[in-house]
Amino acid sequence: MPDVDSKLFIGELSLEGKLRPVNGALSAALMAKEKGFKTLFLPKTNAIEAAMVKDLDIYGIESLEELILFLEGKTDLPPEPKADLESFNTEIESEFDMSLIRGQEHAKRALEIAAAGHHNILFCGPPGTGKTLLARTITTILPPLSFEEALEVTKIFSVAGRLNQTEPIVTNRPFRSPHHTASSAALVGGGNHPRPGEITLAHRGVLFLDELPEFHRDVLESLRQPLEDGIITVARASSALEFPARFMLVAAMNPCPCGYLTDQIKRCVCSPGQISKYKRRISGPLLDRIDLHIEVPPMQFDKMTGQQAGEDSRIIRERVIKARKIQEKRFDQEKILTNSEMSGKHLKKYCQIDSTGQNILKTAINNLHLSVRSYHRILRISRTIADLSESNHIQANHIAEAIQYRPHEDKFN
Structure with missing residues (x-):
């Protein structure tokens, strides 16, 4: 009988004896190490993510037959090489870049500050002023994930079943952009067997809410706890689960229902009552949790068509990384990472x-x-x-x- 002490076996077995991949393999590997196991056997597809865990031998198995032959010493099976971020592409691939944004220097400066200190930010302005483009460039100036952060994010995506063979480890900061029709459960998580919602999938990354006042009030109010504490509690009849939710909120909105209240060319057709009702869709306590409130005005023609490009994301990112390193040194003995915390x-x-x-x-x-x-x-x-x-x-x-x-x-x- 093969010695199976200190060995853990995880996987779903098909009728043909093949091992099917499972969700949460990285979490299982971390648990195995914590419980004192020395070796983990699991489906081949899950092996790379599990190999992020140090001091634990990982074996990727394709079938029950292969496992038995190995345990009986009748075949050789090398352990999975230890994974590290250097083994994967950590370069940010994006069609967006700060240099593509003409003008809006005030908004770009605010975005740099937000990225440097992990501050929440709200852009307000008429349609077509670049609010969405500004928001989508944020990931190009954020610092890369550390190994510990990549471990956290990969664990979440693994549990949620969002990893695949082409991206077994999450190496770039998440950018989640739920539609304004999203339910509270979709945002915070839930279900009979609770699964992470959008705010947890945005952990260590960005949650972008476009057309902020169009979200249901209860959905917006559910953001208050995670914005303050970095966690979200999903309550069920018999228990309460906590999911990590340390994300950076980037939001955008129009100044009024028609969008043109602050536009100097197009006339706003909203009544004062409509404007007031529109703005009151966002509660004061939620607004208080947004650090930077930025007006994004319409562009002048000469700035819109100017030939001079602004700074590219790479240069701004270098400044952001330098500021983050200052914070890392400052909070070395604290349980926080950034100024926003x-x-x-x-x-x-x-x-x-x-x-x-x-x-x-x-x-x-x-x-x-x-x-x-x-x-x-x-x-x-x-x-x-x-x-x-x-x-x-x-x-x-x-x-x-x-x-x-x-x-x-x-x-x-």
Whole structure:
């Protein structure tokens, strides 16, 4: 009888004795290591993702017959080579690039800040101003996934059954863009056997919500917990499951139902009541959780047709990576990764400002009637702007710029 102690066997067996792939192989491999198993046998298709787990021998098996012959010592079967990100293509392949966006320098600057500090961002402007293009370029300036992050994301996609043989390991940050008709269950996860929703599939990546006010109110309100805590709780009658949901929210919306409230050429046909009702579809607590609020105005003809290209994504990404490394060093002894995750104690420790900065903040809070949460978000954004400037201390100009990205309290009333 072959020795099967310290060995774990996982797979679905067909009637022909072939092993079929299963979902969640990476999670199973991590569990096997945690429980003290030394060897894991599983379907060949799942072997590459499971090989991300170190200190665990992985064997990809195609049939029950092959497994028995190997265990009896009648055939050789090499273990799966250990997987690492260098073995796969981590270059971002995208048809979008920041250099393709003409003008909109204010919006592009805000997008860089959002990427550098993992801040949530909302673009508001008439149709055709480039809101969607701006949102879709975000993945081209985000830093690459670390090995630990790739492990987290691959585990999620494996459990959700979204891995395939051509992409057994997720090497690029996810970009999820659910339609505004998506249900709450589709967004947060659910089902009789709960599965990850869009916000969990966007973990360590981007969740893009286009036409934000068109989403159902309950769907938008379900974002509040994950935006604050980085997790989502899916409650069932007998239990409650927690899924990771540390995503960056990028949203876009028109300023009114017809879209042309802020357009200087096309006339808005909406009544004040319609505009107010449209804006109230997004609750104050949700808006408070969005760090940067950006107006995207219509383009002037000369800027639209200008020949001078802006910075390409590669250059901006280098600055973003440098700012992220500053944060990585800063939070080395903390349980957070980026400025957007700073709590009150972190803000007190890492966001000290001088009297000039305090006066600017005081004026802004009094004039804009900002909440405590908005005050904290200004500090986080200021810290990110300082990091992009490679400044150890938050300067008054960093605070002044951060305040520009917060909306007045009347904006959504």
